[in-house]
Amino acid sequence: MTVHQYSRISIFMIVLLSSSLCISDFCFLVSGYSLVQEPQTFYVSLSGNNENPGTVDQPWRTPSYGVSQLDAGDTLIILAGEYHLDGALHFETSANNEAPITLKGQNAILNAGGLSNDYANRDAIFLDYVDYINIENITVLDAPRSGIRISWSNHVTITNSTFGSNGKWGIFSDFSDHTIIDSCETYGSGEEHGIYLSNSGDYPIVRNCLVHDNYASGIQFNADPLMGGDGIISNGLIESNYVYRNGDGGGAAINLASVRDSVVQNNLLFDNAAGGIACWDDGNEGTNYGCKDNIFVNNLVTFEEGVGRSALQMIEGSTGNIALNNILIAGDSGDYALEIDATSSITSDYNIFYHLESIDIIWNDEQGITLDDWQELSNDLHSSLFEPSILFQNYLLDNYHHANESPAIDMGTENYAPVRDIDGFPRPYNEEVDIGPYEYSPFGSSTAPYDSTTSSKIPTDLPLTNLYVGLILLGVLCTLAWFHYKR
Template sequence: MNRNIRYLIVLLLSPVFLQASVYYVSNSGSDTNDGSVQNPWRTLQYSADHVTAGDTVFVENGTYVGFSIETAGQKNNPIVYMALGDSVIVNEASNRDNIEIFLAHYVIIDGFIVENAQRAGISVLGYADDECVGVVLRNNICTNNGRWGIFTGYAANITIENNETSYSQEEHGIYVSNSADNPVIRNNTAHHNYGSGIQINADPALDGDGIISNALVENNICYENGKGGGAALNFASIRQSLIRNNILFNNYAGGLAFWDDGYGSGMGCKDNKIYNNTVVMPAEGRWALNMINTSTGNTILNNILIHQGDRGGLETDASSMDGLTSDYNIQDKISYEDTWLSRSEWNVQSGQDSNSFSATPGDLFAGGSDFHLKEDAPAIDAGITLIDVPYDFEGDARPSGSSTDIGADEMVITAIHHGSAKPSGSSLQLLGSYPNPFNSRITIRYVLHKPSAVEISVYNLLGEKIKTTVSRFRQAGTHQIHFDFVNFPSGVYVYRIIAGKELRFGRLLLIK
């Protein structure tokens, strides 16, 4: 038996795994049922009141009243809520937020459509002295909500990925607030929100230290945000954070903004890395990148910062010059202390941007909302290679040529490179299997963040391969495969997915 398969079988049969329960919620169910696939529950709130760490709740297509969960999972045994189809809608709530995670650590919300909330579509809430930890919000669509699509307060180590947030009526698509460190915000699309597309605000005036440290904001796409004010990516009092490979276009109030939330006393954004972002501002928009109010020690490299009107790339002030490094950017005018400078004047005055230059969108891109570089774009090989940016917004390795390209896209002439964004360190994401347990037919879902050859195999507890797929090349995106187990006995099975050099395992429970 393959040693890795043997190890996985032992692991998946351990008490930690076997004690977890799988429940189902359906519009055709009843809360007097046992929550099984044959007898599902009716309401999300009933399920939230009965889950424990390690449990999974599968929700069938339908329209549901929202829920609040206050039961915590564990780091290696999260509570998982997963939509089984593409039309699991939560559009009513008994409180102001449709889905509320309140002091419930390690909860995963995956695949829901959340709309028409009074306040937030999804909220994750804790206290300054009792943070909510380790929540994951993934693959959700949050639209037409009263104030925010996704909102967090004092939520540490949160991951917000692969969501779409749109048409927030009062404020932002995604809003991470209060002084909770280590947020990961990646692969989201935020558009047509009245305020910012994505905002991180440590709220210096409130309880806590007023600082959010070690944020990772990557591979997000923001457009048509900010008619009510607020940059596409708006940051207040963040520190030691990495902002890379984001694409921002046609936003009205600004592209990237770094400031202090008006609090002063040195609470600006400090020691951050702003690398390889593509920002194209409309003529009526504000500056592509705003860095003010004691936002010091920041590094701005390899960014496309284009303004199609009278303004330009960077707006900054004297209080933010200490420790500033800015170079290898595509930008034109700079505003320093409200005085507009040409790039050459800025270079003479500050010593910054010696290797930066100007270009138009027509020089760089094919047009429209396609921000892949043209084959003759001057951004190609014009940046500096950075260890913190090993790939572009689609997962293509950097550099492809003699040096890294400027902007979010790395031109790869000889490879297929148009697809979904790749999250940090991984090109394969396992979405799980359903229904699980099952009695004859199982569906396994996964996401490729770049094109790859894929092989899926199923093993019994003896380590014997009982089913497999022919290795096939798949494009980036979400995929699923069905297996029939009509002629196999009840029991536990292990499946393995290989995509390129990456490997994922999961457990299947067949009950007849």
């Protein structure tokens, strides 16, 4: 065999190898993508029929039926109107990160007032052992127990939705990780909390929400140490929420039990009847389940005169916590701006304190003491005491933006401070950070919502990369072969 023949055979084998690479990857793409059922969008309408195919022209009639038909990647759009539910919306099909299931409303109201209070129907929307579910722009009213329950279900996101006048909770979760509640409103929970995330669910996020007029707490993260799991909620985020007029039945506006390594920032808590931010262990014996190693930064807690409990409370083994840039105002003479018991500790500085009815600002284990006494113990050395009337634009009308000459302006620290304020305005405006959830600007604050999440849509799958490389290599070798034969 001549050298020329060897050369031809070698080039042929290389071309064949490159072609095989491309063909194998093409087959992978066909089997992995093309043969999978395409995501579909279905519709529910008050004028629909469950015998229809669920298209926009022939929609289904009931939301519960629509939810039962969904597969991974599907979207169900509930068209405008008030739906009196005949049964709970029970999600039983799980999804994945690439193909979540989405329930989306278009001015849709789910009235759950006619549901029975049994296990299957007491929660208007029930997610049970399902992952990657998105709930958007839905209003849920009058459920026997909760507007939505997320049970043993991870990566559930609820956005731009309202949960009102439900029997026990607005939003409830148990044993569920990566729950995100963003830009929602919860109000009027009859027995307990507006938002209640429980049972060791890690990585919870509650942001940009209105939480008000609930009987107990506004937002409660309670790991329920005796209910199984590790008894700890870790890596949570509570930010930029307005929490007000909660707690007639007890329960702090933000109530934390056995919460660790979490951040509470940019929240505005006012006119609540019980505590402000409470950190404790849910009443378990010992100190193992207190709230530990959390950061409380740029929050405002205030009460009406003669009303409320402590603005920030650390008890029952709550240690390693940090409090910076907060405005903490106590309302009732029997409680304090900052409360710490003998089992707890805090690193606290650059805060503004005040008490509407007492000169004692801090409860230090067994006694109330003044801010001067507290600072003599080397605590809060850069913190101050100011009346609310000089801090805010209109304290009596619940306008808590900084007054033009507010002493809170430029008095904070950049340590742990969020990069935007509760209005979405960049922080700091000047060289120094302001104290409290608002950052002062003489030109007013931005109202742009703050979304700290980022995502990438760039495909990085290895088979797809191999296909591109193979095609390029094939083209180069074919060109070389053509020149070789032309010689």
